[in-house]
Amino acid sequence: MLTGGDYTLVYNVLSFGTAVMFGAFVYFLTQMRSVNKQYQAGIAVSAIVVGIAGYHYYRIWSDFGEGVMNEGYRYADWLITVPLLIIELLIVLGVAKQERRSLMLKLVPATILMVGLGYPGEVANGNGAKWTFWVLAILPFIFILKTLFGELQKASQRETGAVAAQIKNATYVLLTTWMVYPIAYLFPIFDGESETLETLRQVGYTFADITAKGLYGLMILWIAKARTEAEVTG
Numbered sequence: 001m002l003t004g005g006d007y008t009l010v011y012n013v014l015s016f017g018t019a020v021m022f023g024a025f026v027y028f029l030t031q032m033r034s035v036n037k038q039y040q041a042g043i044a045v046s047a048i049v050v051g052i053a054g055y056h057y058y059r060i061w062s063d064f065g066e067g068v069m070n071e072g073y074r075y076a077d078w079l080i081t082v083p084l085l086i087i088e089l090l091i092v093l094g095v096a097k098q099e100r101r102s103l104m105l106k107l108v109p110a111t112i113l114m115v116g117l118g119y120p121g122e123v124a125n126g127n128g129a130k131w132t133f134w135v136l137a138i139l140p141f142i143f144i145l146k147t148l149f150g151e152l153q154k155a156s157q158r159e160t161g162a163v164a165a166q167i168k169n170a171t172y173v174l175l176t177t178w179m180v181y182p183i184a185y186l187f188p189i190f191d192g193e194s195e196t197l198e199t200l201r202q203v204g205y206t207f208a209d210i211t212a213k214g215l216y217g218l219m220i221l222w223i224a225k226a227r228t229e230a231e232v233t234g
Helices: 004-034 037-065 071-092 097-123 127-158 161-178 180-185 195-233
Strands: none
Touching (some): 004 037, 004 195, 037 071, 037 195, 071 127, 071 195, 097 127, 097 180, 127 161, 127 180, 161 195, 180 195
8 A cells, every 4th residue: 555645646636536537427417418319329328437437436535545455446447438438439420330330349349358358467466467468458459449540530531620620639539548558557567566656557547547538528529519510500
């Protein structure tokens, strides 16, 4: 466990993450009717994602306050929310139903495999096991990012104006945020006794989650609103 200022920083960051997730959950629920019907499911999924994340962050924060860091909650959250993040994106990008189904059949199992392979390395004591599972988990990770980047690029090319701009912004957020996870994962390998690295890892994971779920959900909402406005005026 962390001590002193490191403990306080992580405790406060986990508290902040909990508040952001629950706040985003309420906000997304209020915004569902602000977009056309075909995009409302995407906004509903955004609300579900941050709602689930809020619950898990509350459990992590509560346990941390009692001197326990349970990484199982974080991985349970990712196991549920990462596939949902992909589903919400495909909905608002306007991917044809048949193609969306095909992509989901590829990407959802890949996300489950990625998270499932990451957890044994996260809780392993030896660096050899950590490296092994990092390499195994990074393979589906690369496949997911490559596929999603391709879909975002296709969507930005077939759209114009505000919709294209919002999709481009979402692409940058996706690529930048997701790269935090495999880097933070390696910190215990560099120095497993360093409180500074552990603090950076927990803070990095939390702010990456806030961005990947809260901010990303907000960008999904903006894309849906831009598409709604374009369809109304067009």
